[in-house]
Amino acid sequence: MQPYAKPNLDIAGREACHVESMGHSVAFSDASMERFRHLLTRYPNKQAALLPTLWMAQQEFGWISTEVIEYVSELLELPPSHVYGVVSFYTMYYRKPMGKYHIQLCTNLSCMLMGGSTVLDALQEKLGIGLGETTADGMFSLDEVECLAACEMAPCCQMNDEYHGPLTPESVGRFVDELRARGK
Amino acid sequence: MAKVKIQVNGREVEVDEGLNLIEAARIAGVEVPHFCYHPGLGVDGNCRQCLVEIDGIPKLQIACNSFVKDGLAFRTDTERVTRMQAGVLEFLFLNHPLDCPICDQSGECLLQDYYISNGKYESRLDTDKRHKRKAVPVGPRVMLDAERCVLCSRCVRFCDKVTGTGEMRIVNRGNRAEITTYPDRPLENDYSLCTVDVCPVGALTSKDFRFRKRVWHLQSAKSLCTGCSRGCNVYMEHEGGKVYRYRPRENMHVNDFWMCDPGRLTYTPLNDERLDVAIVTGEERTLPESIEQVGTWINIAVASGQSDSVAVLVSPQSSTETLYAAKRFAKDILGGARIGGGNVRPAGVQDEILRRADANPNSKGLEMLGLSADPAAVLSAGGTVLLVIDDDPLGMNPDLAGAFGKFEHVVYLGSNENATSAKAEIALPITPHSECDGTFVNFEGRVQRFWKALTPRGDSLWSPTIMGRIAEFTGQEFGWKSVRDLWADLQKTEDAFAAIDYASLGEVGAAAGSGQPASASAE
Numbered sequence: 001m002q003p004y005a006k007p008n009l010d011i012a013g014r015e016a017c018h019v020e021s022m023g024h025s026v027a028f029s030d031a032s033m034e035r036f037r038h039l040l041t042r043y044p045n046k047q048a049a050l051l052p053t054l055w056m057a058q059q060e061f062g063w064i065s066t067e068v069i070e071y072v073s074e075l076l077e078l079p080p081s082h083v084y085g086v087v088s089f090y091t092m093y094y095r096k097p098m099g100k101y102h103i104q105l106c107t108n109l110s111c112m113l114m115g116g117s118t119v120l121d122a123l124q125e126k127l128g129i130g131l132g133e134t135t136a137d138g139m140f141s142l143d144e145v146e147c148l149a150a151c152e153m154a155p156c157c158q159m160n161d162e163y164h165g166p167l168t169p170e171s172v173g174r175f176v177d178e179l180r181a182r183g184k
Numbered sequence: 185m186a187k188v189k190i191q192v193n194g195r196e197v198e199v200d201e202g203l204n205l206i207e208a209a210r211i212a213g214v215e216v217p218h219f220c221y222h223p224g225l226g227v228d229g230n231c232r233q234c235l236v237e238i239d240g241i242p243k244l245q246i247a248c249n250s251f252v253k254d255g256l257a258f259r260t261d262t263e264r265v266t267r268m269q270a271g272v273l274e275f276l277f278l279n280h281p282l283d284c285p286i287c288d289q290s291g292e293c294l295l296q297d298y299y300i301s302n303g304k305y306e307s308r309l310d311t312d313k314r315h316k317r318k319a320v321p322v323g324p325r326v327m328l329d330a331e332r333c334v335l336c337s338r339c340v341r342f343c344d345k346v347t348g349t350g351e352m353r354i355v356n357r358g359n360r361a362e363i364t365t366y367p368d369r370p371l372e373n374d375y376s377l378c379t380v381d382v383c384p385v386g387a388l389t390s391k392d393f394r395f396r397k398r399v400w401h402l403q404s405a406k407s408l409c410t411g412c413s414r415g416c417n418v419y420m421e422h423e424g425g426k427v428y429r430y431r432p433r434e435n436m437h438v439n440d441f442w443m444c445d446p447g448r449l450t451y452t453p454l455n456d457e458r459l460d461v462a463i464v465t466g467e468e469r470t471l472p473e474s475i476e477q478v479g480t481w482i483n484i485a486v487a488s489g490q491s492d493s494v495a496v497l498v499s500p501q502s503s504t505e506t507l508y509a510a511k512r513f514a515k516d517i518l519g520g521a522r523i524g525g526g527n528v529r530p531a532g533v534q535d536e537i538l539r540r541a542d543a544n545p546n547s548k549g550l551e552m553l554g555l556s557a558d559p560a561a562v563l564s565a566g567g568t569v570l571l572v573i574d575d576d577p578l579g580m581n582p583d584l585a586g587a588f589g590k591f592e593h594v595v596y597l598g599s600n601e602n603a604t605s606a607k608a609e610i611a612l613p614i615t616p617h618s619e620c621d622g623t624f625v626n627f628e629g630r631v632q633r634f635w636k637a638l639t640p641r642g643d644s645l646w647s648p649t650i651m652g653r654i655a656e657f658t659g660q661e662f663g664w665k666s667v668r669d670l671w672a673d674l675q676k677t678e679d680a681f682a683a684i685d686y687a688s689l690g691e692v693g694a695a696a697g698s699g700q701p702a703s704a705s706a707e
Contacts, residue, residue, distance in 0.1 A: 079344075081353035084355060088355040089355075
């Protein structure tokens, strides 16, 4: 198999600099810009890199604000309405600021049978927030998700990029306390 | 193009290779229901309404993305097809409001048409319908009702593919999906009203037209837009002597399926501020006595050998027939009066799609008749009678008032009351392009027909008829009873038109240069 074609970093770099100079309130860090340029080399055209670019933007800026949509649309030479359409289609692109720790609890079949709903109740009580909400200190966001494909650890949750399980109403209390300590 | 033989519902037809099954069925006289496919926007395949049964393929196929090949046979009338169509309609109707009685699309709505022919079942939805935004202005000329949208994405593709502006988009997912514009970027391109034309349902409606007329009351005539020198083909839709809207008419040589918004709104002078009776020094008069007055002045000038004291100011807004009659009037009846015209309309916007800077529909016709476009030579010396035909030269260029003042009598032949008709000693009403047959020549030299839609308003007459009646006072006549008579002379006497036969112009016109009608689709 042939490796990916060597990227022409010069061209991508020049265009990116052009966008940066347009006075946007958001812009990729140098490291992200390097990753972005490498990303472009994997696709036949810039526009095809939309999903991973948005994913990178969300990791960097925390959520996809209107400014981020416009920044990405200029990076990829797409109409902002197109980027907006894609962002609104996928639930994993966040259109509002999220907490530092985003807990996504599964309540699908296996997790539900293993007591997922009691875990959910306990989490809501512990955090003092409902589904789709963020704590006032900006530390936690809570969401319900469908199957995380980790039924062997049901009931389970995804916290940012980590999987945790099996959870019990008691263990989630400790879990939240540990996270709060880690976040301080 | 190579032809292939196919069978549609058991009937054999021969069609061009490469057509999709919707177009092929259309040739066979069969309509395949569809929402998302549009010949000007291509195949999208999202609505699933056009499924048909193709021989030899077990599953139903979408007709828009299946293409003819020799020997292919398909059916649109089987039990499976109609059941499937009803099923797709049921999904489209799940959250669709049943507000046809107050929906402006009613009567020209595909969803309504298809449902009436293949639907009419009880709703199986036992929860509330999902509600979305209603009566949202998505741009200065277009209103959105998101509940009525079937998400065919025609408007999205129009803004992406035709104008390249990309304002419209489908956002969200599932039953929350709706079309919208990006915040603070309204749908305001110069072609935005075409999204209303392509919208198969009542989701996008024209602010100019909505709630003004039920569409089933409208009658439609084939006509031309006079907003610029492109000459987009339109349907002029009217009722009770009033024009309500233009809709683009397909002509692949000129405007494809589209027209611009400014052009679409140029129908208003056909209704408003019309000059429909003869006016002599501010008083309404009968047409015969007004014509007699003009004829007397003209006759005196001719009889006293002072033809050159008469001047005729024509306009590139006029039809070819008006221009030709004016030319014959000046050259033959008067034996050498000054004649010429001016591009009085200020240059408009030109773009890469349709719009032309020259805002006159017949500049090319003026040029082909060998008439000067410079008013100075016509007006400079003054004289006895100035005949001003069509448009509003004084309103466009008030500086001409001085030159007009050097004539003893100013006579205006026009369709609207304006600065020029007010200044003229006599104003005679002539029919605009909604009230007579005729032609314009567009900037590419394509001679195109427009058809009489309405009976002439008030005392208005076809301008060659009025010029002919004036000519009678000098003892001469044109002898034209109709456009065809005039064209017989035009073809004989004007080299530039020699190769063009009025009868064969058809719906798409003919290019003047080639001498060949572009298509033989006669009326």
